[in-house]
Amino acid sequence: MIEEPMHGHPAVALAAAVGRPDAHAGEVPAVYVQLRPGATATPAELQDWAQAHIVERAAWPKEVKILPTLPTTPVGKIFKPALTDMEIESVVQDEARSAGISLRSCSVLRDPQRGIVVRWAADQDDGALAQRLGRFTFQTERV
Structure with missing residues (x-):
């Protein structure tokens, strides 16, 4: 489509x-x-x-x-999970920027029990970014 x-x-x-x-x-x-x-x-x-x-x-x-x-598997097929992870990281960065927060790190992990988890760290945050990220379906952890 x-x-x-x-x-x-x-x-x-x-x-x-x-x-x-x-x-x-x-x-x-x-x-x-x-x-x-x-x-x-x-x-x-x-x-x-x-x-x-x-x-x-x-x-x-x-x-x-x-x-x-584009990222591919060993047999040459497009590896969409890597692209999905890029999109999730992009959303987190966009939300941080909108909140005026500078991220020190951001990584997307796939946990067998919890699903997609975004680990992020920022120099400053009063909970604003955590609140903004809570609107999405992925899990987050501030580290």
Whole structure:
């Protein structure tokens, strides 16, 4: 629904759609792309392409990110958990920035019992970031 239309763009070699955590909707679509050798495209151009070629409005990616290479498994398949982790880390960084907090560290872990856990540290925080992150479905730990 998302990846196939993105592959139709002449500059796109690979595309992978993942969920981006969203405080209101739970998650929204995001897409990562790897460009063909020598090709150029901007995230805005790819966003416009997505909106013109993806029929369902709810499937329009809210974020388009270009990577030099998409992470792959040893057999060459796109490794989406790594992309999901990147999106989660991006959301945490965005929330920290919005709260005026500078993160010292942020890492995404996959715990067999708890699911996705974000460990983060900040030089200053009065609980504002923890409160903001509590709106998302992933677990958090301040370290």
